[in-house]
Amino acid sequence: MLNILWRNIKWRFQNPVSIAVTLLQPLIWLVLYSAVAGQAMQRMGIGNYTAFILPGIMVLVILAACCSGGIINFIMKANGSFYRILIAPVSRSSIVLGQMLEAVLVSFLEVAILWAVSTFFSVTVASGLAGMALIILLIFMTAFFMSGLTYSISLLLPNEVIYETIMNAIVLPIFFLSPALFPLAGLSGGLKIAVMLNPFTYIISALRSLILGETVLIGEILPVTVLFAVMCCGSFALAMWRLKKETN
Template sequence: MDTMNILWRNMKWRFQNPVSILLTIIQPLIWLVLYSAIAGQSMRDMSGGNYTAFILPGIMVLVTLSCCSSGGYLNFIMKSKGSFYRILIAPVKRSSIVLGQMLEAVLLSFIEIVILFVLSIFLSVRIASGFTGLLLMLPLIFLTAFFMSGLSYAISLYLPNEVIYETIMNLIVLSIFFTSTALFPMDSISGGLKIAVMINPFAHVINCLRSLILETSIDWQNLLLMAGVFICLCCGSFSLALWRLKREAVH
């Protein structure tokens, strides 16, 4: 119940400040519409004729990373208003505080990804693996968002102000995005960049999502492997965020 109360409290703040939602989706929408229209003319061979469908998984991950990054920003707003410390001294489990705020970022990610999906339908994107593929995309997106929201939460508690936080998170998000297969297939990447892409777990999530969109067959082995990797990453980020919040309460 405590988790749901904190989740609802944060979501209510979001919808009272809709500009925070708008800002996190403007950039991905620009990427999806403009970049696919401009670059798609010369890259149709990469996507089997629909470059928008090819880059959609990467844009989905970018939306997820942006939403979860904005989730950590809430801590600085709460600290400036004093509500952060009121929650700390309230009879609420520390795990509920962390989980409630992380789930808010996850829920916001899903809302914005739904918007992207609706827009992509008008751009002739279809999921080749059908309804099963759509259902399999949900846990991948959830795990990606949960991991990033925990990491963002922990980082926000380490830093002194929102300016430094925003700078660091932008660096992290853009580094993850551009060292992935979001815009180009793995075959077109070589050298040191290819090594960076190979060790980037988000690149493999993008590949899994892309295969569900573009291919009729489902690679269950790869899906289960990535789900297992991200479950471990989620446990690590949640533990780090919880540990950091407990340290914050001590100080």
């Protein structure tokens, strides 16, 4: 697993543009959109709008980083290394975990850069060290789930063009049908139902409560943790099943 993880990390840093591209759009959202919409949101009672949208932008970064991780499968298939790994004496779980954890590590790197930028806008974690530990856990679970999903989808599709099209069709609705940019309380009707059906709504809300709230609300954080623990297990199982189908 570590060898595969290291192989993918080397590829990523030999192609740093893959990191820059996935980070550029979220940085624009964080800096420009918060500056443009910040004054309007202050009239709605939101003091630091950059801190308010940071959880949603972090999720956007994770989605983009994990989506780019799926491209590795197409590159490996093109140069033949994908099939060499399949016949090597390596367990299937190590192959899957090695690639998934690479996407998780890149997600953490990009979130760290995003967080460093947000400190210039007076963003802090009001819930302290306990809140920071929970934020790290939630980021890991979000990235692990999404990396397993993108791994599975990349093995399902014939080429990277179709893959990128499908992932854009998934990521954009996830982002916009969530409280990433606006308060959940202001929604109603069918739009609110759609937002509430989005599991990333609960991750964003949990991250927001940890950043803005001084108290860790266990009753709010625990259900989200359990939900994404189940989703992570399902994502990993799906990735394992798709890899097994590749060998049949």
